[in-house]
Amino acid sequence: MTIPSKTTFSIGDTAKMSGASQKQIRHWEAKGYIPEAIRVVSGDRAYRRFTLGQVEAIGKIKAYLDEGYTLSAAAQKVNGTDISKKEGRNHA
Secondary structure (H helix, E strand, O other): OOOOOOOEEOHHHHHHHHOOOHHHHHHHHHHOOOOOOEEEEEOOEEEEEEEHHHHHHHHHHHHHHHHOEOHHHHHHHHOOOOOOHHHHEOOO
16 A cells, blocks of 8 residues: 555554554654644644654654663664664663
8 A cells, every 4th residue: 555645644543553652642742752743723723643754753763662762762763863772771
């Protein structure tokens, strides 16, 4: 299945596709770990819309978290900042 590059996704669809929860996505966005989503205004509400690139980045962050990286380290790896695994892993 080919997804057109101009397609955007709701936060619910983004959560399903990436494996992250909606709450995690909102938190990561608020803290600046992922770029702010496009907002579509409807009446008094504004709905987040994510691009395919954002969905993929969120999925990669979630995968790094599942491997034991801290959120900061996972976001840095996805954004191209090189850190060593040792520095970025949780040692619990």
